[in-house]
Amino acid sequence: MFVRVGMVALSLVLGTGCRDESASPTKAPETAPSAAPPASAALTPSRVESAAPSPAAPSLPALPSRKVPSKTLADGSLLGEFSFERAAGDEGMAWLAAEDACVAAGKHLCTATQWQAACEADPAISAVETWTLTPERDAGFFVRGGGVGCGRKTVAPGAQASPFRAGACCTPALAAAGRDIQPAMLRAMAKNVLDLERTLNARRASALTGFFDERVRVFLKEKSRAEAVAVFEYEFGKYEDYAAVHELCDFSVPADNETYTADCRKISRFGGKVGHVLTRYVFVAGSGKLRSITDPAIYRAFAEP
Numbered sequence: 001m002f003v004r005v006g007m008v009a010l011s012l013v014l015g016t017g018c019r020d021e022s023a024s025p026t027k028a029p030e031t032a033p034s035a036a037p038p039a040s041a042a043l044t045p046s047r048v049e050s051a052a053p054s055p056a057a058p059s060l061p062a063l064p065s066r067k068v069p070s071k072t073l074a075d076g077s078l079l080g081e082f083s084f085e086r087a088a089g090d091e092g093m094a095w096l097a098a099e100d101a102c103v104a105a106g107k108h109l110c111t112a113t114q115w116q117a118a119c120e121a122d123p124a125i126s127a128v129e130t131w132t133l134t135p136e137r138d139a140g141f142f143v144r145g146g147g148v149g150c151g152r153k154t155v156a157p158g159a160q161a162s163p164f165r166a167g168a169c170c171t172p173a174l175a176a177a178g179r180d181i182q183p184a185m186l187r188a189m190a191k192n193v194l195d196l197e198r199t200l201n202a203r204r205a206s207a208l209t210g211f212f213d214e215r216v217r218v219f220l221k222e223k224s225r226a227e228a229v230a231v232f233e234y235e236f237g238k239y240e241d242y243a244a245v246h247e248l249c250d251f252s253v254p255a256d257n258e259t260y261t262a263d264c265r266k267i268s269r270f271g272g273k274v275g276h277v278l279t280r281y282v283f284v285a286g287s288g289k290l291r292s293i294t295d296p297a298i299y300r301a302f303a304e305p
Contacts, residue, residue, distance in 0.1 A: 060090075061128070062086055063084070067081060068084050068117055068121050073117070077177035078175065078187065078190070079173060080173040080174065081173065083107075083171045084114070084118040085107070086166050087105070087169070094160065094305075095109075095131055095156075098166075098167025099131075099167070102170075103243070108170065108245050109132060111170070111245065111247045112134040113134075113175050114132075115132050115144045123150060125168075128145050128166050129146030129154075129164055129165045131143060131156075131165060131168075134247060135275075135276045139157065141158055143155065143165065158304075172197060172245070174190055174193060174248055174264070176248070178250065178253075189251050192283060192288045193249055194246070196211055201244060203236040205236055206229065206233075208228070208232055209225060211289065212229070213289040213291045216292065216293070217282075217294065218293055219293065219294055219295065235270070238271075239270035241269055241270060246266050247265045248264070249262045249263065253285070258285055259282050259283060259291060261281065262280070265278060265299065275301060275302035277295050278295065278296055279295055280294050
């Protein structure tokens with residue numbers, strides 16, 4: 001769910017530890033100091049030759065691309081189908097490098113929601129600790145896996161790299177929820193948001209023309225369609241790393257049925273910073289044209305990962 005807090009005015013995580021969110025804190029085991037060998041035990045040349053070097057950390061197993069079918073999540077929301085893949089050599093990367101590797105492959109780091117769905121489809125995924133795209137509210141990013149079963153969840157600073165942590169890549173999919181909205185309609189609404197996301201991430205402002213209504217409110221001001229396109233053209237030119245990923249959207253339809261609203265958790269990146277915000281889209285019913293885009297809430301302010 002990619003947003004911009006800086007863009008609320010449309011001017012559009014880091015220690016070294018990793019804390020476990022699924023278990024009570026435990027003290028890290030202390031390493032006992034190694035005793036120096038007595039002089040009589042000094043290595044002889046033959047013993048030096050037989051001393052084996054410390055083994056290097058093993059490469060983590062790759063997981064070829066596989067489809068994760070659409071499903072209804074525990075909270076009742078509908079998550080669309082997506083592909084999940086973990087490439088060879090993706091271990092030992094900090095969050096940003098892992099995300100860049102996924103973007104280069106035409107995907108993004110799996111959100112925490114996508115990782116959970118993929119793990120439930122194939123529990124073997126849980127064996128490897130994996131970065132997700134989803135930021136934690138205060139600092140760092142959610143890390144999933146690294147144990148038995150799909151329940152382990154920790155948080156790690158984005159700058160922290162581990163040879164035992166990988167970075168799985170997913171194609172776009174969001175979880176769609178909506179009270180009294182039929183599943184078929186929810187899927188259509190989610191597709192509209194994902195189509196918009198794909199266009200934003202292509203950073204071609206002219207392609208947004210078909211998404212905007214004749215008049216559209218862009219954060220703080222109402223603009224003509226051409227003016228709204230110009231705003232994004234400026235932003236795309238200024239921030240070459242601009243990206244947005246919607247993790248879940250809560251849809252609602254007012255009594256007049258003239259519009260529908262999508263309140264989406266969006267993970268945004270621009271100018272070397274990453275944020276997590278609530279973006280509210282108002283679409284025209286029928287045409288699906290975007291009439292308004294605002295950021296009514298911030299889950300985590302933009303900061304360097």
